Amino acid sequence: MSSALTDLFVHPIVQAPMAGGVSVPQLAGAVAEAGGLGFLAAGYKTADGMYQEIKQLRGITGRPFGVNLFMPQPEYPGASTGSTGAADAAPPYGAAVEVYAHQLAGEVTWYDTELGDPDSGRDDGYDAKLAVLLDNPVPVVSFHFGVPSPDVLDSLRRAGTFTLVTATTADEALAVQRAGADAVIVQGVEAGGHQGTHRDNPEADGSAVGLLSLLAQVRETVDLPLVAAGGIMRGSQIAAVLAAGASAAQLGTAFLATPESGAHALHKQALTNPLFVRTELTRAFSGRPARGLVNRFLREHGPYAPAAYPEVHHLTSPLRKKAATSGDAQGMALWAGQGHRMARELPAGELVAVLADEIAAARAALLDGGEAS
Known part of the structure; x- marks a missing residue:
């Protein structure tokens, strides 16, 4: 050593x-x-x-x-060089992120909040x-x-x-x-x-x-x-x-x-909560592979999340925060390793x-x- x-x-x-x-x-x-x-x-x-x-x-x-x-992080492939400010301008992030933003429309309604700005810094x-x-x-x-x-x-x-x-x-x-x-x-x-x-x-x-x-x-x-x-x-x-x-x-x-x-109290409790039986690598919350407890958000959006970090992280940030303040563990990023039940x-x-x-x-x-x- x-x-x-x-x-x-x-x-x-x-x-x-x-x-x-x-x-x-x-x-x-x-x-x-x-x-x-x-x-x-x-x-x-x-x-x-x-x-x-x-x-x-x-x-x-x-x-x-x-x-x-x-x-x-290096520039996300397909990202534009920035917004022109025009109402009909292309968004300052990749098309895949734009599609994912539409995928999250139901979450915006459910949590009564807006998506974050994907172009918030790299x-x-x-x-x-x-x-x-x-x-x-x-x-x-x-x-x-x-x-x-x-x-x-x-x-x-x-x-x-x-x-x-x-x-x-x-x-x-x-x-x-x-x-x-x-x-x-x-x-x-x-x-x-x-x-x-x-x-x-x-x-x-x-x-x-x-x-x-x-x-x-x-x-x-x-x-x-x-x-x-x-x-x-x-x-x-x-x-x-x-x-x-x-x-x-x-x-x-x-x-x-x-x-x-x-960590949020719900996150701590989820580690040994029998409702959360396994973990999975997902890009659902951030656009980069991360291991978390499988919850509703991960199941519904993980298959569609693009490889776009930190754009997706910025995009979902308000959703995750609102889920936490609402006491809804099903919408939080419950990061955990495979040994979480031994906490x-x-x-x-x-x-x-x-x-x-x-x-x-x-x-x-x-x-x-x-x-x-």
């Missing part, structure tokens, strides 16, 4: 950065104080909003923590957030949806920041290594929320790889520390990915149900301690079994 990585936290437990208000400072701080690596999610926030959360987190803990950024304030993180360095920065430039990674390294980049294939992991990142987050298909693919390729749907197989492939491809992510809910699973070559494990859904999590409603710090005990027990059982044989 890389000493530069292990020096950051006591237990090999990383709390995944979950955008949309889930990974709040209280959650990241509790995990950090318990010896794990807590993470803030800067996705969908302004640069100042991110900075304010960093300041709040530093008031909670003096231990290392991380901040996650979304990479800017870069998520990336440059402004980087500027903040270079002026006020944090211990760890991770990236989702692509690979930063070598210059960006080098600048963060010179600022004293450890960098991680998500990969969902061995080829993506190799691109991460070539760019100069310090470690790779290896994300298996079991993971909840958005797959961190570097390019959304609809032709590759269904070809995503499970975590243990992907870990083996990546381990033979790159020479960097690996952080395993995807469906991990128990310490025994963490012990398994450590044995498979990972330096640490990143858990999202496991922390989603904690009282410190900023435990424990305080975050207590969950880290329980997971650490389970890791130790799994390792001891393995040693005992080896000695017995």
Whole structure:
């Protein structure tokens, strides 16, 4: 295990950065104080909003923590260069998104709200957030949806920041290594929320790889520390990915149900609600593959959602917000990994301690079994 990585936290437990208000400072701080690596999610926030959360987190803990950024997205094929403002002008997004907007007309009526503007920005304030993180360095920065430039990674390294980049294939992991990142987050298909693919390729749907197989492939491809992510809910699973070559494990859904999590109460309850029996990868809510609990919205619109992120994310945002305020879990994006039924409603710090005990027990059982044989 890389000493530069292990020096950051006591237990090999990383709390995944979950955008949309889930990974709040209280959650990241509790995990950090318990010896794990807590993470803030800067996705969908302004640069100042991110900075304010960093300041709040530093008031909670003096231990290392991380901040996650979304990479800017390339222009959606078929998008126009912008609106002319004329009433009969073509919309500033692809025709497929326009068709999907018509598909959602019933949702607009049901929730008595309007669709969002698909042309609300593609870069998520990336440059402004980087500027903040270079002026006020944090211990760890991770990236989702692509690979930063070598210059960006080098600048963060010179600022004293450890960098991680998500990969969902061995080829993506190799691109991460070539760019100069310090470690790779290896994300298996079991993971909840958005797959961190570097390019959304609809032709590759269904070809995503499970975590243990992907870990083996990546381990033979790159020479960097690996952080395993995807469906991990128990310490025994963490012990398994450590044995498979990972330096640490990143858990999202496991922390989603904690009282410190900023997830909506309906989202937390849905994890173990027998009404939601399985998860599925879908573009229904955002235009990018993301794993969530199968509800009415996902079933009705998933088959028709185009590969258009973040246009679809912006488009459906008011619907999702209205569903949440209306108490309607059937219209919310209930992101969850495949192990969601194993969620435990424990305080975050207590969950880290329980997971650490389970890791130790799994390792001891393995040693005992080896000695017995």
